[in-house]
Amino acid sequence: AQSVTQLDSQVPVFEEAPVELRCNYSSSVSVYLFWYVQYPNQGLQLLLKYLSGSTLVKGINGFEAEFNKSQTSFHLRKPSVHISDTAEYFCAVIPPMDSNYQLIWGAGTKLIIKP
């Protein structure tokens, strides 16, 4: 079965430093990939998605992610974080050939911004 691994449960980083949040998935065939963000005490919102085309995807709030098919990864990056980026970030995939297009979710990574 398809699975999504977010390698870090928490990532502490200083304000204005770069950050990378890692996501790996188990399938080696084409998938659709997503990053969602959950700010404290709120629901989730879409940050960015990869469906096809360019492997570098830009999202909201200065985030971007790169799809790497050979490494089955979709890591999220931001060159300079702000205190307002404090949130939990979820990677999700839609498995190939899934007629119901159900999202498979990673466990989440908490981004902790240190002043």
Added chain:
Amino acid sequence: NAGVTQTPKFQVLKTGQSMTLQCAQDMNHEYMSWYRQDPGMGLRLIHYSVGAGITDQGEVPNGYNVSRSTTEDFPLRLLSAAPSQTSVYFCASSYGQTSYEQYFGPGTRLTVT
């Protein structure tokens, strides 16, 4: 647009009690779903619906019922609450299964004692 709304925001139940979590959307979305979120486990799909009158089970459906009589509403019923159902519940909607972007409600935090 109010988007996706959920009520209540918080709820405490005793074991064995039943209740209904409400979810409504005003975006005319076909697809609606219920998730539960537990620490370190991401989101797990409970039930989903692809349109009025059509529902199906997700990954963790036991102990929950749903119905979809209108496009707008998708209530989740807990039949006999158990402590294992203590969680945060999110409702989400999208235009259809192929639109991929899901819009989430603010969540309901449920505690079962």
